[in-house]
Every structure is written in C-alpha cells, then in structure tokens.
Amino acid sequence: SAVISQKPSRDICQRGTSLTIQCQVDSQVTMMFWYRQQPGQSLTLIATANQGSEATYESGFVIDKFPISRPNLTFSTLTVSNMSPEDSSIYLCSVSGTGPYEQYFGPGTRLTVT
Amino acid sequence: AQKVTQAQTEISVVEKEDVTLDCVYETRDTTYYLFWYKQPPSGELVFLIRRNSFDEQNEISGRYSWNFQKSTSSFNFTITASQVVDSAVYFCALSGLNTGGFKTIFGAGTRLFVKA
Numbered sequence: 436s437a438v439i440s441q442k443p444s445r446d447i448c449q450r451g452t453s454l455t456i457q458c459q460v461d462s463q464v465t466m467m468f469w470y471r472q473q474p475g476q477s478l479t480l481i482a483t484a485n486q487g488s489e490a491t492y493e494s495g496f497v498i499d500k501f502p503i504s505r506p507n508l509t510f511s512t513l514t515v516s517n518m519s520p521e522d523s524s525i526y527l528c529s530v531s532g533t534g535p536y537e538q539y540f541g542p543g544t545r546l547t548v549t
Numbered sequence: 550a551q552k553v554t555q556a557q558t559e560i561s562v563v564e565k566e567d568v569t570l571d572c573v574y575e576t577r578d579t580t581y582y583l584f585w586y587k588q589p590p591s592g593e594l595v596f597l598i599r600r601n602s603f604d605e606q607n608e609i610s611g612r613y614s615w616n617f618q619k620s621t622s623s624f625n626f627t628i629t630a631s632q633v634v635d636s637a638v639y640f641c642a643l644s645g646l647n648t649g650g651f652k653t654i655f656g657a658g659t660r661l662f663v664k665a
Binding site for chain 2: 545
C-alpha cells in the first residue's frame with residue numbers, strides 16, 4: 436500500500452482567505468483524488484487529478500473554488516479559496532492502489548473557518 | 550443509480566458482544582467492487598476489505614467477517630467479540646464503471662460505540 440502524507444494536518448483560517456493543502460505519496464501513482472468530509476457526514480469526491488491534465492471536478496465543485504495542481508506522479512495540492520465557515524471540513528487525499536478500484540487515503544486535513 | 554445505504558446511524562454495544570453493520574448497495578454495473586473502511590476518532594480512513602462482484606465467498610479476518618450476497622445487494626460486516634478499540638465510524642463503499650471508473654461512492658457511515 437502507498438504511504439500518503441498531508442500538510443497541514445489541521446488549520447484554523449479566517450473567512451475570505453485561502454488555504455493550500457499538500458498531498459505527498461511515497462510512490463508514483465496515476466490517479467489522485469480529493470474528498471471532503473463535512474462534520475458528521477460521509478465522504479464526497481471533489482475531483483480526480485491525473486498528472487499532466489486538468490483535474491476533473493464532480494458536480495457541485497468548481498475549479499475557481501477548489502483549484503488543484505498535479506505537477507508530478509507523487510504530489511498534488513488542493514486550494515480552498517475564499518473560505519467561508521461552510522468550508523469547515525476534513526479534506527482527504529487518496530490515491531489509486533495496485534488492485535483494481537483500490538484506494539488508499541491520507542490522514543486528512545482538518546480545516547476550521549471562523 | 551449508484552448508491553450505498555447504511556441504515557444504521559449509530560450502534561452501541563458492550564465489549565465482547567458481536568455486532569453486525571449493514572450495507573445495501575445499488576448499481577447497474579455487472580463488475581463492481583465493494584469496500585469497508587474504518588475511521589477512528591483520529592480521522593484517518595483505514596482500508597479493511599475489498600470484494601469484487603464475482604466473488605461471493607464470505608471472508609474472515611480475525612474478529613472481522615464479511616457476508617456478501619448479490620441476491621439481496623448486501624455486504625454486511627460483523628465484528629465478533631467487540632473491543633473498545635473497535636469504536637469508530639465504519640463506511641461501506643462502492644466502485645464500478647458507472648461511478649466513473651475509479652470513483653468511489655461512500656455510504657453515510659455507521660458510528661460504533663463499544664463500551665467497556
């Protein structure tokens with residue numbers, strides 16, 4: 436399985452500011468995913484990020500609000516822009532595993548917006 | 550439509566009791582994968598098991614067992630002799646071609662409390 440790290444692990448941010456979350460994997464992976472987990476809720480996919488192409492966003496998520504970069508096969512960033520208290524969530528990075536439809540998740544970034 | 554339903558929002562048991570977490574899914578895919586993940590209070594998501602749609606064999610791993618029944622579209626998870634460390638939120642999830650390939654759809658989760 437892949438070892439995934441995320442930075443920061445948690446942050447408290449002011450309304451209207453932006454935060455960039457980093458995801459680092461210890462091996463090269465084709466597909467990386469960003470999920471949001473609002474308090475007490477399940478996981479919702481924000482976007483899929485493949486190296487060398489634009490991220491693919493799910494319904495309800497837009498690039499202006501959640502720009503994603505994928506500069507290489509081991510790294511990705513998610514920016515939460517112009518934050519509001521509704522953006523307070525855990526943001527999780529995941530990567531495709533070696534098996535079909537297998538995913539491994541990072542430890543998550545706990546974001547609180549005041 | 551692709552959907553995963555975990556009807557049990559919260560379950561509370563006393564240590565050493567057996568507990569079953571229910572999962573019912575909907576999919577148009579003939580090939581699909583089902584998963585269970587554990588999310589302890591620390592927040593990290595821990596992969597427990599993956600099962601593909603062509604393998605209906607039940608699986609046992611220590612105190613954990615899984616019962617996959619395509620006839621009822623269910624993939625239930627049983628913890629035998631529960632322990633306090635089993636307290637967590639458990640998510641059932643589904644992936645298939647109609648979920649966009651590698652996209653995984655998660656159920657709402659079941660919060661399990663195991664009391665000493």
